[in-house]
Amino acid sequence: MSGKVTSISGATVCVDFPDLKIGDRISVGVNRLTGEVVRLDGSVATVQVFEENRGLGIGEPVTTAKGPLTVHLGPGLLGGIFDGLQRPLPLLQESSGDFITGGQNPFPLDCTRSWDFRSAHKAGDKLLAGETFGKVREGHIQHHLLSPHAGILEQLNTGELQLEHPAAILEGNQPLHGWHSWPVRNARPYRRKLPPTTPLITGQRCLDFLFPLLKGGVAIVPGGFGTGKTVLEQTIAKFADVDVVVYVGCGERGNEMAGLLDEFAELEDPRSKRPLMERTIIVANTSNMPVAARESSIFTAVTMAEYYRDMGLDVLFLADSLSRWAEALREISAALEEMPGEDGYPTYLGSRLSGFIERAGAVETLSGTQGSLSMILAVSPPGGDFSEPVTQACLRVAGALYMLDSQLAHRRHFPAINWNQSFSLYSDTAMAHFSELHEEWAKLQARCRDLLQREDALREVAEVVGMEGLQDGDRLLMRTAEKIRLDFLCQNSFTEDAYATPQSTIEHIVTLVAEHDRLATALDDGALLDDLLKEAADASL
Ligand SMILES: Nc1ncnc2c1ncn2[C@@H]1O[C@H](COP(=O)(O)OP(=O)(O)O)[C@@H](O)[C@H]1O
Ligand SMILES: [Mg+2]
Incomplete structure (x- = not known):
């Protein structure tokens, strides 16, 4: 037809x-x-x-x-760079040069590559829909081959497998391939959702210590232009303790994407010591690529992320930025002459967005294993106005908010996470884990927050009376809070300090707080702050 x-x-x-x-x-x-x-x-x-x-x-x-x-789901997606329609960009470049011509639909998986297919099943076994029927080794992970539908195994072609040939035959002479297709707008099924419990270590002290994320949780990162959204997302993509990272560059500058690709090709995963790209899938729909494919790109990407989750892995989905995605939605909706809602976005912005974000979570997979899909989503509100519809719609479904602050960025306090306005609803759950690392984690976190808050109040006083007008105890507090901000919360992504283990994070804060307490006790005993600081400075020479 x-x-x-x-x-x-x-x-x-x-x-x-x-x-x-x-x-x-x-x-x-x-x-x-x-x-x-x-x-x-x-x-x-x-x-x-x-x-x-x-x-x-x-x-x-x-x-x-x-x-x-x-999208096509099978071994070989890891390390891939795709556009919003899952077309492999390196292949497109080979066939049409740097500027993609339309109408090309190369198969996204490499059919010439051989995989060592092993299976614990045998002929006669009954397979349920979504069940693992065998495994191949893909980089650092055991890639489960998942059956898209139920059936009885008649034959298994274990050994060397190429994706164009069936991996097994089901009763009724139905071929079962090592890959299958999945509609991008349908969430992949699982047995049940589980409450997220395990912290997702980002390596960012400010996040892990003050605003922890859990595996299966969702964080949004709103920030104006130049506040460090892209750098934060890319740094987390490098260091997060997950098995697979899916990174979507959505409507942002093409040169940033190119930079990311170059860097990831060279870097190695600090834990597995293998190329970082081997655990990463990149979906690129930069600002110079067609707008409509941008709308589909996050669905393409999240479906691939769910696929790896279904193997019982921890997957992290990063998007930069959802605002550019929403703009694409608005453009499409306007072309269709639909009734505009707030700020010209279609009235279904909120439901489309939450339908997508709800695909995150910790789950028991159809194979009975546990997997998780976490999301960290950058939002770039126009003019830094956080009351706009995209930020608000995201906030309704996110469990953590990492609010980036232009003033902090201006002072080059990076990551520019505003500690007063950010929050994490996962904090209490994460604490159960962190307190195993250090029993006073929760107490120190509260101390740290308190010191920062009191500093804010004191700063107003200091502006009136000057630092000299403050009492020694208050000056000490200001000094400690400044150290917490500059030494602890600031973390330069372009130095060795880009990643901090939870162990080093807690030791760092323990040291800062212990010094504060030692000096405070000395003050109580009648010492003068200037003398104490001079002593400390001399000692460190
Ligand atoms: N964690 C960081 N460490 C060091 N520099 C940073 C960090 N985050 C941001 N920057 C600086 O700020 C600039 C803008 O950051 P970027 O992520 O591109 O902002 P955005 O994506 O929000 O527009 C970067 O080029 C870098 O110089
Ligand atoms: Mg950016």
Whole structure:
């Protein structure tokens, strides 16, 4: 069956084509550009084209793939760099040079690569949908081959496996491949959600100590221009203690993405000592790539993330930035002449966003193992106005907020996380783990917060009376709080200090607080602060 293009308005194209469904994937025009049906009116379908459609004409043919937009899931995704439609960018570059031409749909997985396929199953075994039927080694992980549907195993082709050949045969002569497709807009199933319990160590002292994240949790990072969103996301992508990282560059500058790729190709994973890229999947839809594919890119990426979660792994999904994604949604919605909601965003912004964010979580997988999908999502509110709809919609579903502060960034206090406005609802749960590392973790955290708050109050006083007008005890407090801010909370991503273990984090704060207490006791005993500080300075010479 086929149809024809009847009208074109930017990336929105109407086609005359009966029997389509909302969400169907469509090939548009002689160049076979990929599009998705977004509206139906009788036999006229409105299609959002994901690729540059310059040169497309009225009357050009349209065909349907008879199904929704999908991604291909199988071994070999790790280390991959894809666009928002899961097209491997290195392959596209080989075939069309630096500027991608439309209509290319190379298979995202490498079919020439051989995998050593092992299975604990045997012919006659019954497979449930989503169950593991064998494993191959992919870099540092055991990649589970998951059966997309139930069936009875008739034959297993263990040994050397190439993805074009079936890995097994199910009853009824049905081939079972080492890969399968999955519609990007459907969350992958699991047995049940579990409450997140294990901290996700980011290596950032400020986060791990004050605002911890859990595996399966969601944090949002709102910040104005230049406050360090990209650097923070990329630093966490390097050091987070997870098995797989999926990084989506969504509508941000292309050169930042290029920088990330160069860096990740060279760096090694501090824990497994293997190339960092081997545990990373990158989905790039930079600001110069088509807007409609940007909208689909986060769904493409999150589906790949869920796939690795389903193997019982800990996966971290990072997006930079959701605001650019929401802008794409707004642009598409405006082209469809939908009724605009707040700030021109479509009225379904909130539900689309939470539908996506709710794909995070710790789960018991269909194979009975435990996996987690955590998210850290950057938001770049225009003009740094946090009351705008995207930040607010994210806040409703996130468990942690890392608020980046332009004033801190201006003073080059990085990461510019505002300790008064940020929060983590995971703090209490994380504490159970951290208190095993140091029994006073919670107490020290409270101390640290208190010192920072009292410093704020004292600073106002100091502005009036001057530092000399403060009592020794207050001056000591200001000194300790300053040390906490500058030595402890600041962490330069471009030095050795970029990553801190929880052990070193807690030792660091213990040292700072102990010094404070020692000096405070001496003051109580009648010593003078200036003498004590001079003594300390002489001692350290
Ligand atoms: N953790 C950090 N350590 C050192 N410098 C940082 C850090 N975070 C941000 N910066 C500095 O701030 C600049 C802007 O950061 P960036 O992440 O690009 O901001 P945003 O993505 O919010 O616009 C960086 O180029 C870098 O110089
Ligand atoms: Mg940025």
